[in-house]
Amino acid sequence: KNEVEQSPQNLTAQEGEFITINCSYSVGISALHWLQQHPGGGIVSLFMLSSGKKKHGRLIATINIQEKHSSLHITASHPRDSAVYICAVRWDTDKLIFGTGTRLQVFP
Amino acid sequence: KAGVTQTPRYLIKTRGQQVTLSCSPISGHRSVSWYQQTPGQGLQFLFEYFSETQRNKGNFPGRFSGRQFSNSRSEMNVSTLELGDSALYLCASSLTYSNEQFFGPGTRLTVL
Numbered sequence: 001k002n003e004v005e006q007s008p009q010n011l012t013a014q015e016g017e018f019i020t021i022n023c024s025y026s027v028g029i030s031a032l033h034w035l036q037q038h039p040g041g042g043i044v045s046l047f048m049l050s051s052g053k054k055k056h057g058r059l060i061a062t063i064n065i066q067e068k069h070s071s072l073h074i075t076a077s078h079p080r081d082s083a084v085y086i087c088a089v090r091w092d093t094d095k096l097i098f099g100t101g102t103r104l105q106v107f108p
Numbered sequence: 109k110a111g112v113t114q115t116p117r118y119l120i121k122t123r124g125q126q127v128t129l130s131c132s133p134i135s136g137h138r139s140v141s142w143y144q145q146t147p148g149q150g151l152q153f154l155f156e157y158f159s160e161t162q163r164n165k166g167n168f169p170g171r172f173s174g175r176q177f178s179n180s181r182s183e184m185n186v187s188t189l190e191l192g193d194s195a196l197y198l199c200a201s202s203l204t205y206s207n208e209q210f211f212g213p214g215t216r217l218t219v220l
Contacts (some may be wrong), residue, residue, distance in 0.1 A: 030206070031206070033208075033209070035211075041145075041196050041198075041213065041214045041216070042211070042213055042214070043198060043200075043211040043214075044211070045208050045209055045210060045211065048207075048208045048209075086151065088151070090206075095153055095156075095164050095166065096141070096143075096153045097153070098150055098151040098152070098153075099150075100150050101150065
């Protein structure tokens, strides 16, 4: 069993829809990261959080430390949001473990 | 402020050769981490350097090594290349090891 599980693996949506991507982990962590990877490989760090909730534009990330669960929400989705979203947790002297990613496609 | 740069962007090698990849972090960042991404294994942590010292190492064989210089630039080396080393190698820099990481564009290595 992977230490970091993401769901769903693939997600398609119509422009304007509200999207949720989930991440569950099984280890004690010091921080959780949400990353975005576009075709071609470039990775952008969206959020780093260790508790509560963070918001940036149309993106919202939440984390529940007790339940070992985090969600990434995208409000009013747009085709340019199409990418792979990756959850990563920092644990054990700050090593990073990555989830397998969620491939999101938003159609106009 | 310039972002993280990696050179070269693309590289083709043959089995048994060795390769050196370079990463220049954002100015002022002292931590550099390296990751390998393959279709089968996804993203995996290779190692992390902070102030010229290796803080962490992932589960990779000793053929994978790295170092960090006094200007925070980092290099990683893979010796005796195998077909399975074909991957996208990403580096990321941060102010310190517990801060948000900023990723470079990656070096795509193909081993023939």
